[in-house]
Amino acid sequence: QKEVEQNSGPLSVPEGAIASLNCTYSDRGSQSFFWYRQYSGKSPELIMFIYSNGDKEDGRFTAQLNKASQYVSLLIRDSQPSDSATYLCAVNGGYQKVTFGTGTKLQVIP
Amino acid sequence: DAGVTQSPTHLIKTRGQQVTLRCSPKSGHDTVSWYQQALGQGPQFIFQYYEEEERQRGNFPDRFSGHQFPNYSSELNVNALLLGDSALYLCASSQNLAGGSYEQYFGPGTRLTVT
Numbered sequence: 001q002k003e004v005e006q007n008s009g010p011l012s013v014p015e016g017a018i019a020s021l022n023c024t025y026s027d028r029g030s031q032s033f034f035w036y037r038q039y040s041g042k043s044p045e046l047i048m049f050i051y052s053n054g055d056k057e058d059g060r061f062t063a064q065l066n067k068a069s070q071y072v073s074l075l076i077r078d079s080q081p082s083d084s085a086t087y088l089c090a091v092n093g094g095y096q097k098v099t100f101g102t103g104t105k106l107q108v109i110p
Numbered sequence: 111d112a113g114v115t116q117s118p119t120h121l122i123k124t125r126g127q128q129v130t131l132r133c134s135p136k137s138g139h140d141t142v143s144w145y146q147q148a149l150g151q152g153p154q155f156i157f158q159y160y161e162e163e164e165r166q167r168g169n170f171p172d173r174f175s176g177h178q179f180p181n182y183s184s185e186l187n188v189n190a191l192l193l194g195d196s197a198l199y200l201c202a203s204s205q206n207l208a209g210g211s212y213e214q215y216f217g218p219g220t221r222l223t224v225t
Contacts, residue, residue, distance in 0.1 A: 004152075032212050043200055043216040044153065088152050092212045097166045098143070098202075100152030 003027060004091050006101035015110050019076040023089030023101055026070070033065055033072045034090040037083075038103065044088055048074060079108045112137055114203050114217035122223045123191050131186040131220045135203030141165075142184040143214060144176060145200040153200055159184050160206055188222075196224045 005024045013019045021035075032051050036044035050056045050063040050072065062075040072091075076083055086103040093099070115134045123129050135142050141160045145153035155168035159178035178184045182203075188195055198221050202214035 034213070036216075043198075043219045046213060046215055049213050090152075097155055097158065097168065098212065098214060099155065100145075102150070102152045 003099045004089055004101040006087075006089050006104045008102060009105040010107050011104055012107045012109055013079050015079060015081060015108055017079050019079045019083065019106055019108070021074040021076075021087050021089075021104050021106065022071060023073065023091075024071045025089075025091045025099075027091065027093045027099075028067075028070065030067075030070075030091045030093050032092040033063070034092070034098070035061075035063060035072075035074045036088040036090060036100075038086045038088055040086075076106075079106075081108045081110050084108045114139075114201055114215055116199075116201050116217035116220050118220060119218065120221045120223075122225060124225055125191055125193060127191050128187065128189045129191060129222060131188075131199050131201075131222075132183065133186070133201030133203075133217055134183045135201075136215050139203035139205050139215075140182050141204045141206045142178060142182065143202045143204070144184070144186045145202065146170075146195075147198040147200055147219075149197075156186070191224045193224050196222060198222075 035048040038044045048063040050065045056063045060077045064073045088103045089101040143158040144156040147153045157167040162178045173189045175187045198219045200219045201217045204214045
């Protein structure tokens with residue numbers, strides 16, 4: 001079982017819709033969770049982090065964490081073509097080692 | 111406020127050679143982590159440096175080594191290069207806070223091609 005799992009996609013959504021990206025993790029001791037956006041040929045860019053169960057909102061982005069079910073999700077409201085990228089879920093197990101999923105490719109169709 | 115910087119941007123090496131990649135962390139950050147990202151994959155953790163010592167290491171052979179300097183900058187060295195070492199090498203910096211937030215910020219990466 002992979003430590004951090006994501007659907008590779010591509011996930012296609014129309015412009016203006018809500019994009020929902022999901023991630024599951026195996027280590028119950030994980031303490032902090034991150035979402036990175038990576039454009040093709042570029043390095044990952046941190047867009048959200050969450051440490052506590054529940055929702056965290058930042059602009060058009062909402063991160064949701066459910067530690068009991070070991071999943072974390074990212075919602076992107078009012079999706080724009082510029083949101084088209086690969087979204088990486090990353091999990092920290094408490095020892096400064098961050099484990100990444102393979103990423104979900106998001107395509108926003110104009 | 112300068113972000114994470116890495117050099118060089120691109121590098122082409124031959125099998126068996128050695129390579130050194132460099133990273134300067136974001137201002138105020140004292141911890142540097144190195145990752146290898148193959149095409150179509152997520153970044154794979156190589157190791158992390160804090161207070162000039164390797165604190166954590168991923169599943170990489172001893173051919174991969176590193177160093178952190180007193181100014182928190184870091185180097186990644188790879189010996190006896192293999193074709194499979196071709197990848198994007200990413201440096202990420204973070205601040206070691208009590209209670210640990212571990213928010214990492216990445217540099218632009220070094221694209222290494224081994225021929």
